[in-house]
Amino acid sequence: MSKITDRFTHFSQEPLYNTKAVVQRTGVAADTLRAWERRYGVPFPERTEGRQRAYSDRDIAIIDWLRQQTESGLTISQAVALLQTDSIIEQPTYDLAPLAELSNDCVQALLSFDVLKAEDILNQAFSIYPVETVCIEVIERVMVAIGDGWHAGKISISQEHAATAFMSLKLSNLIHQARTRSNRGVIVVATVPGEQHELGVMMVALFLMRRGWRVVYLGSNLPASELLHTVQRLNPKLVALSATTKDNYSQAVHLLQELHNVPKPPIIGYGGAALSGTTQQTVLPGIFLGYNAGQACDKIEELLA
Template identity: 45%
Template sequence: MAPQHFLSQFSDKPRYNTKAVAQETGVPADTFRAWERRYGVPRPQRTEGGHRLYSERDIATIRWLRDRTAEGLTISQAIALMIEGSDTSLSWLNTAVDTEPHTWERMQARMIAALTDFDATRAEQILGEAFALYPLEDVFLKLIQPAMVEIGEQWHAGRLSVTAEHFATQFIRRKLSSLFNTYNVTEGRGLVVVGCAPSEQHDLGALMLAVFLVRHGWQVIYLGPEVPVKDLLDAVQHIQPDLVCLSASTTETATQLLEIGRALQQLPPPTPLFGYGGRAFNLNPVLTHKMPGTFLGRDAQEAVENVASLLSRSR
């Protein structure tokens, strides 16, 4: 159905606040507010106090754009598609499309500067712009992940304080946790446990994988950093997941996964599959040679694809 005919079915009476729209659509508020700033879509009205109020038509518009971007279009392409199929009621969109070029390197530099300056407001704006332009997975793999690697390297080299690194990490963790809670399902394609090695404190990579998995329809139980071996084994026997995915960023924590992989194989049936990944294996691929289980790939996107392949074969 052409966008204008589809959208015309819905009321344009303003009724819903920002939180309600985010819950109804599953699209983070930062994202559709960035669409509004850059493209003029959606078009909420304002209360006397200046708060946005959205209509059912606005919600339908956000859902339509969400579905187009989920199909692989960028948001600018989705807006252009809406314009192409529109009548005069959407003609104002023609002047709203911003064709200013953006590069990942430019956005990375801006994000690093904002986070290391403790400027959450500016970081929110940069992230909102990125979500408005690109699919969520691309934003995390091509903007957030490289920016956090650079921040980590600056900290290791002594050019950045511990407090700045912690601020950046907590900012990104909040974003990932919010997305995980937005998309997480109680039933899905299969049950996956995600966490980190017993001494692994850096869990952003594991949390990113959890977000990517729930966005692809998997049910995920996220255990976070520093998961003790005994507690993990007890939980696995109780939960009976299809797959256990664990992350390690150093050689020391990667070695701990060797023990866990072997222990999982010794559990009574049904025995879950075991997958692993993380920076340690990317930097030193030889670590995978004696590791039980399956190396899931160099990033969260590869891991999602390998999880799907691994579980489809096992069934």
């Protein structure tokens, strides 16, 4: 197993960025950066002739990693110790019962078209739990409950569309905040042609960005020819595709085969309800990534290790 510090060795150490640029890219406040530097010696930027701090791509990657660890529940001192010693610190466990209550409350707020209340509920969850936990234990559960209600005829199309639009906007904002100029590698993420459901694949893109990958997210219902052109142009390390409805299964099979046949094909991963059956996993070209965004990201990092 590679050491934690190994993930930063390929980043440039050339001091290129001032503090403002680092704040914009990592979301870590300038005062926090200086406090970490004083107390823990991390990061340790070089100084210009005018005594201004100058950070490298490696500094930015380390800062972003520390931010992710503190958001997952570690103290900054634990995160720095983990970075410096490569020891394993037991990750905190969370009581998920309050999340189930928040999920139920969010469903009721969205069914009442009360987006302000739904926003307050999600903000409350994000203030307590890591982003990934909220996405899987609240957002995903909310949308499954609303989808099941719609299929059962208990929820109107308007309610389902309003809830989907709300969650899509929330995830889009999180993706925007998570973007980084990491050199860790390019991953292309998209749905198959014809697929309109993208919340799950948006979570995959978000989680990968928060782990330091450069993700090119192409959204839903992209024509196969466009996706193939983009893959050949970018030469990504991996392409991750999603299909949730059975109607799109044949499109998924065709696209996976086309990707498999391109010159120097990338690693191909797939997920979504339409592709998650045991039979599909044995016959489809590519690798099944898991049943939720967290599993998908773990599998992707395992494939790219």
